[in-house]
Amino acid sequence: MDNRxxxxxxxxxxxxxxxxxxxxxxxxxxxxxxxxxxxEYDDARxxxxxxxxxxxxxxSELSAWLFDDSQTERDAASVGIxxxxxxxxxxxxxxxxxxxxxxxxPTANKDGADIGTFAKKVLDVYPxxxxxxxxxxxxxxxxxxLNFFGETLVPQLKETLxxxxxxxxKKIFTVFESTYITGDKDTVNAMLACIAAAVxxxxxxxxxxxxxxxxxxxMLKSVTALxxxxxxxxxxxxALIK
Numbered sequence: 001m002d003n004r005x006x007x008x009x010x011x012x013x014x015x016x017x018x019x020x021x022x023x024x025x026x027x028x029x030x031x032x033x034x035x036x037x038x039x040e041y042d043d044a045r046x047x048x049x050x051x052x053x054x055x056x057x058x059x060s061e062l063s064a065w066l067f068d069d070s071q072t073e074r075d076a077a078s079v080g081i082x083x084x085x086x087x088x089x090x091x092x093x094x095x096x097x098x099x100x101x102x103x104x105x106p107t108a109n110k111d112g113a114d115i116g117t118f119a120k121k122v123l124d125v126y127p128x129x130x131x132x133x134x135x136x137x138x139x140x141x142x143x144x145x146l147n148f149f150g151e152t153l154v155p156q157l158k159e160t161l162x163x164x165x166x167x168x169x170k171k172i173f174t175v176f177e178s179t180y181i182t183g184d185k186d187t188v189n190a191m192l193a194c195i196a197a198a199v200x201x202x203x204x205x206x207x208x209x210x211x212x213x214x215x216x217x218x219m220l221k222s223v224t225a226l227x228x229x230x231x232x233x234x235x236x237x238x239a240l241i242k
Contacts (some may be wrong), residue, residue: 003041003043005067005073006041008076009079009080010080011080011235012084013083013084016084016087016088016093017030017037020032020093021033021092026038026129030121034054034055035053035054035055037050037087038059039175044068045064046068046235047064048067048076048083048085049063050062050063052087062083063086065082065083066238066239068235075144077141078140078142078144081139081140082139103133103134103137105120105130105134106120106123106133106143110118110184113184113187114183114184115187115190117179117183118179119143119191121179125175126153127173129152129156132151132152136148136190144189146193146239146240149194150194150197150241150242151242153198154194157195158198158202160172161205161208162204162205162228169208169212173212173213176191177216179191180192180219183196192222192223193236194240195223196223196224196229197227197230197236197240199227200230200231200241201241209223
């Protein structure tokens with residue numbers, strides 16, 4: 001049971017609870033004059049769950065986050081931020097949030113190896129994702145890159161491959177193939193997972209990818225292998241396929 005970071009989840013929600021009259025009535029369970037709220041870890045699903053019960057009613061789930069042994073206290077803080085946003089929306093509470101406009105865009109590292117460099121290159125190709133990037137960082141306080149790319153890059157890449165637009169395909173795959181050579185292990189794995197998620201459930205997209213990577217058989221085999229993993233890995237699938 002990975003319940004070790006539940007205190008961090010609650011810590012991120014504590015200001016909201018205080019501002020909105022919630023008092024602790026049990027272990028990770030809070031109540032104000034309108035409703036009860038609790039946070040718990042569902043061991044069977046490997047998820048943190050946020051539940052809410054209106055006065056006199058039964059608990060129902062508002063949100064859930066996959067969370068296993070590979071994740072950290074920092075990830076738990078992001079869960080707490082998301083749960084706060086979800087609860088705020090459910091209660092109709094207007095809450096002060098970080099100002100997205102003040103968020104810096106990612107920058108390229110000199111060696112071109114890290115996830116920030118890859119993110120910058122992706123945003124250079126798809127500038128329409130710059131505002132969603134700012135909003136993502138403003139909401140979560142750090143870069144949950146698989147979730148962000150799952151919401152932006154993966155569907156865009158699928159659309160680009162379906163279109164058959166050779167110029168558009170070449171533009172993004174120039175970034176991918178360069179990253180495959182220069183990126184660090186985590187960055188390369190994240191990039192390959194995004195490509196795999198875009199093609200794993202569509203034979204036409206797979207065929208277009210095979211044509212695109214016909215000169216890079218090693219990279220194509222890496223994507224294909226990851227595609228099989230995504231189908232069976234709940235965490236990766238939830239993050240990358242929306």
